[in-house]
Amino acid sequence: MAARKQASASRPGALAGIRVLDFSWAGAGPFVTKFLADFGAEIIKVESRKRPDIGRLTPPFAGGINHPDRSALYLHTNASKLSITLNIQHPKGKEIVKKIVGIADIVMENFTPGVMERLGFTYKELIKIKPDLIMASSSIYGQTGPKSRLSGFGNTGYSISGHYLLTGWSDREPVSPGVAYADIVQPVFTISAILAALDYRKRTGKGQYIDSTQVETMVQCIAPAMLDYFANGRVATRLGNRSPYASPHGIFPCKGDDRWCALAVFNEEEWHGLCQAMKNPPWTRDAKFATLAARKENEDELESLIAEWTIAYDRDELTTMLQKAGVPSGPAQNGSDLVDRDPQLRERQSFIKLTHPVMGEVNHPTPAIKLSATPPHMKTSPCLGEHNEYVYKELLGIPEQEYNELVNEGVFE
Amino acid sequence: MLTGYRVLDLTDEKGFLCGKILGDLGADVIKVERPGGDTARNIAPFYHDTPDPEKSLHWFAFNASKRGVTLNIEDPEGQDLFKKLSDTADFIIESFPPGYMEKQGLGYSALSTRNPKLIMTSITPFGQTGPYKDRKASEIVIMAMGGMTDINGDSDRPPLRLYLDQAYYLASSYAAAGTLLALHCRYAAGKGQQVDVSIYECVVRANYREPIRWEYTQMLTSRMGNLFARGGRAYRQLWPCKDGYVTWLLMPDNVKPVRAFVEWMKEEGAAGRWGEMNWDEVSLLKWSPEEQDALTKAIADFIATHTVKELEKASIQRGLLLSPVNSVDLVAEDEQLLARGDWKKIEHPELGATFNYSRFTYLTSEGNNEVRFRAPLVGEHNDEIYGKELGLSKETLTALKQKGVL
Numbered sequence: 001m002a003a004r005k006q007a008s009a010s011r012p013g014a015l016a017g018i019r020v021l022d023f024s025w026a027g028a029g030p031f032v033t034k035f036l037a038d039f040g041a042e043i044i045k046v047e048s049r050k051r052p053d054i055g056r057l058t059p060p061f062a063g064g065i066n067h068p069d070r071s072a073l074y075l076h077t078n079a080s081k082l083s084i085t086l087n088i089q090h091p092k093g094k095e096i097v098k099k100i101v102g103i104a105d106i107v108m109e110n111f112t113p114g115v116m117e118r119l120g121f122t123y124k125e126l127i128k129i130k131p132d133l134i135m136a137s138s139s140i141y142g143q144t145g146p147k148s149r150l151s152g153f154g155n156t157g158y159s160i161s162g163h164y165l166l167t168g169w170s171d172r173e174p175v176s177p178g179v180a181y182a183d184i185v186q187p188v189f190t191i192s193a194i195l196a197a198l199d200y201r202k203r204t205g206k207g208q209y210i211d212s213t214q215v216e217t218m219v220q221c222i223a224p225a226m227l228d229y230f231a232n233g234r235v236a237t238r239l240g241n242r243s244p245y246a247s248p249h250g251i252f253p254c255k256g257d258d259r260w261c262a263l264a265v266f267n268e269e270e271w272h273g274l275c276q277a278m279k280n281p282p283w284t285r286d287a288k289f290a291t292l293a294a295r296k297e298n299e300d301e302l303e304s305l306i307a308e309w310t311i312a313y314d315r316d317e318l319t320t321m322l323q324k325a326g327v328p329s330g331p332a333q334n335g336s337d338l339v340d341r342d343p344q345l346r347e348r349q350s351f352i353k354l355t356h357p358v359m360g361e362v363n364h365p366t367p368a369i370k371l372s373a374t375p376p377h378m379k380t381s382p383c384l385g386e387h388n389e390y391v392y393k394e395l396l397g398i399p400e401q402e403y404n405e406l407v408n409e410g411v412f413e
Numbered sequence: 414m415l416t417g418y419r420v421l422d423l424t425d426e427k428g429f430l431c432g433k434i435l436g437d438l439g440a441d442v443i444k445v446e447r448p449g450g451d452t453a454r455n456i457a458p459f460y461h462d463t464p465d466p467e468k469s470l471h472w473f474a475f476n477a478s479k480r481g482v483t484l485n486i487e488d489p490e491g492q493d494l495f496k497k498l499s500d501t502a503d504f505i506i507e508s509f510p511p512g513y514m515e516k517q518g519l520g521y522s523a524l525s526t527r528n529p530k531l532i533m534t535s536i537t538p539f540g541q542t543g544p545y546k547d548r549k550a551s552e553i554v555i556m557a558m559g560g561m562t563d564i565n566g567d568s569d570r571p572p573l574r575l576y577l578d579q580a581y582y583l584a585s586s587y588a589a590a591g592t593l594l595a596l597h598c599r600y601a602a603g604k605g606q607q608v609d610v611s612i613y614e615c616v617v618r619a620n621y622r623e624p625i626r627w628e629y630t631q632m633l634t635s636r637m638g639n640l641f642a643r644g645g646r647a648y649r650q651l652w653p654c655k656d657g658y659v660t661w662l663l664m665p666d667n668v669k670p671v672r673a674f675v676e677w678m679k680e681e682g683a684a685g686r687w688g689e690m691n692w693d694e695v696s697l698l699k700w701s702p703e704e705q706d707a708l709t710k711a712i713a714d715f716i717a718t719h720t721v722k723e724l725e726k727a728s729i730q731r732g733l734l735l736s737p738v739n740s741v742d743l744v745a746e747d748e749q750l751l752a753r754g755d756w757k758k759i760e761h762p763e764l765g766a767t768f769n770y771s772r773f774t775y776l777t778s779e780g781n782n783e784v785r786f787r788a789p790l791v792g793e794h795n796d797e798i799y800g801k802e803l804g805l806s807k808e809t810l811t812a813l814k815q816k817g818v819l
Contacts, residue, residue, distance in 0.1 A: 039594060179622050200414050210775055216755060230756075330554040334560055371595055
């Protein structure tokens with residue numbers, strides 16, 4: 001077994017010195033290690049030439065050239081990491097995996113349950129090499145139970161957990177957003193799990209196995225509806241843009257093509273603010289709209305009256321008026337607004353320009369949260385196998401001759 | 414997992430879940446509410462549909478595994494007491510407008526001078542800095558600004574949000590991660606720090622595809638209902654079946670699930686010409702959109718003749734990549750969740766009732782991660798925490814109560 005080496009000391013950040021062996025691919029897994037990497041952990045991402053991360057094969061590509069080092073999605077989900085290519089089916093590849101486990105703190109994977117077992121990389125096997133290892137598996141439905149082997153695509157977790165049926169207008173079929181939402185939420189919980197496990201290891205010397213699932217995570221995110229079922233027997237239904245505790249609460253049309261403004265009124269103060277912004281038309285004094293309960297009761301009518309008012313204004317002009325009146329409000333923005341115009345995101349450096357060796361100078365997403373004393377340390381995303389020499393020769397200390405033999409045997413394919 | 418750490422939770426609904434996550438992990442989370450109780454106790458649904466600050470199921474759902482005290486932190490005596498309490502804490506999580514805590518003399522610099530190990534996590538719509546920091550916003554506003562509503566819903570209707578306050582839950586889970594990251598740093602640094610969570614930026618990160626699409630293709634996605642963009646085309650992903658809906662997507666780059674579907678259809682004599690193909694040689698990527706759509710329609714017609722349960726079972730056995738679109742009652746009865754012990758009965762003696770809570774969001778082999786006990790009643794632990802733990806006398810407590818500080 002290779003001697004334990006600290007993760008590159010030159011890499012600063014909140015997680016400096018933490019090393020992760022990362023088998024994860026596609027969305028939900030790589031988002032976990034991206035966060036850890038941005039905060040300074042050394043992520044050794046295992047791919048192979050035959051099977052690179054599917055992100056590398058996903059358009060759009062920089063310059064429109066389909067190439068594994070040109071995928072924007074891969075860059076956005078794998079910045080700040082190291083990439084090695086390794087044939088983990090090859091017996092010598094398996095030996096190398098075990099050597100890296102020996103110098104790692106964390107192993108992360110999101111294969112369909114059963115794959116790590118077939119590869120011989122179960123937690124039980126790996127702790128023989130590294131007794132205090134933290135290993136996190138991320139799946140849709142869990143590592144145990146009768147349906148653990150279920151595999152799916154982007155919206156599977158969203159759908160099984162009850163979210164899909166509850167998203168949409170009450171008078172239409174359900175819809176799901178144009179992004180795999182559970183792929184976003186689950187990783188954040190998995191990050192907490194890993195960080196709590198790191199603290200537990202520090203305090204007890206013990207590692208652990210984390211079995212993170214999309215379905216269980218997403219069920220937590222409809223907890224009030226689950227309790228409404230368990231306590232009241234009610235089966236929740238779609239609410240469109242409405243909220244149980246605010247009215248009006250929606251997204252209203254503005255001047256122009258597909259221009260919208262969101263606004264929400266939670267209390268009487270905000271209601272009076274809205275009425276004032278509308279210049280107190282007579283209908284606002286109707287008893288039908290006098291209280292939150294009354295407004296909820298007459299919400300269809302309320303919404304159409306407000307829409308008649310909002311349509312006359314530009315969305316930004318409307319936002320300014322509503323903000324002045326103390327009403328929570330803001331425009332419905334798109335990708336272009338976020339990347340090109342939003343002053344808040346610019347000031348807080350939500351996207352930063354870094355130079356990728358193949359893709360050139362492009363935007364990189366920074367972590368969603370800011371720590372006052374330990375800012376992130378972003379690097380661009382790795383080219384496929386870019387860090388083979390560093391990991392195999394420098395970290396594992398494989399001599400030149402043996403390294404070349406392994407190359408020739410296709411172990412690093 | 415986090416036994417021994419103390420959290421003071423001053424959040425409203427924007428940040429409830431953060432403390433819940435830490436509480437489920439074993440931290441001693443103390444919900445600090447204004448005298449009379451947090452206004453979020455008025456959020457529906459309610460137990461037996463009776464509006465009452467002690468019966469909000471929304472409150473229960475996100476404040477379980479916490480103890481609770483009341484305190485007026487706008488009163489000088491309340492501020493003093495809060496400082497004493499914060500001396501015993503590892504973490505403070507709060508969701509007031511930026512500057513509010515400083516105004517009460519309870520900003521990070523004031524509190525960390527007394528307790529350098531303190532970590533303070535703030536959850537606000539736009540973060541502590543920037544031109545929008547003082548804007549009034551709510552969940553739907555933040556979802557809209559972050560671009561999530563623009564890609565959700567139908568083209569003939571307004572942009573659409575997700576169900577309930579998803580942006581708050583997402584930001585709260587980021588806040589838990591940030592708090593634990595700061596805890597990790599505390600070992601080396603010997604002191605705490607501030608964690609600034611912008612709910613807006615959490616949503617922008619969630620909407621991860623649109624900024625990419627715009628930067629690289631100068632194109633934007635319109636609201637497409639149940640169509641799912643993949644490669645150059647959009648594919649329908651929701652299908653009505655005999656007794657509900659399932660999701661399934663024709664993915665031209667992944668022929669396996671399509672082939673598995675056709676094999677099943679063949680067994681039931683419904684595969685038509687697709688059953689006669691040599692599937693070893695099929696490349697759906699080379700098919701015309703019309704050919705892809707014709708096969709999709711045959712599969713949809715087949716789906717319509719089966720129940721959710723039949724389809725789900727076949728999906729697991731055959732690898733169809735299909736999944737049920739569950740309602741909450743089906744979630745509650747799901748055999749996988751039952752087998753994993755996902756529900757935990759929690760007692761509410763005041764209601765004379767016991768009902769199930771979601772037990773955990775992930776399983777661990779060491780340490781605990783599960784919901785522990787019901788949410789606190791208004792001021793339930795005032796005596797226990799101020800009296801027994803901080804050592805305030807009965808007389809002082811009574812006086813503070815009378816003055817409206819507690």
